[in-house]
Amino acid sequence: MSEDRMTRLEVLAAEQERTIEELSAELTRQWREMETLRQKLDRLTDRFLALEEQTAPDVPVTKPPHW
Known part of the structure; x- marks a missing residue:
């Protein structure tokens, strides 16, 4: 009986x-995917901010009416 128990424990x-090992591999894969997505998001954010700056109207600097 002791041998059966030992075999079950080894299995x-x-x-x-x-x-x-499978969980570790999946975690590593997801981490890499997250990093890739984070980089894409950073690039898209930079593009959006650049486009926003290009399309923003220039606001003239004028004195308020009460001056």
């Missing part, structure tokens, strides 16, 4: 190790 440990 369980092996399955858990495989699960941990």
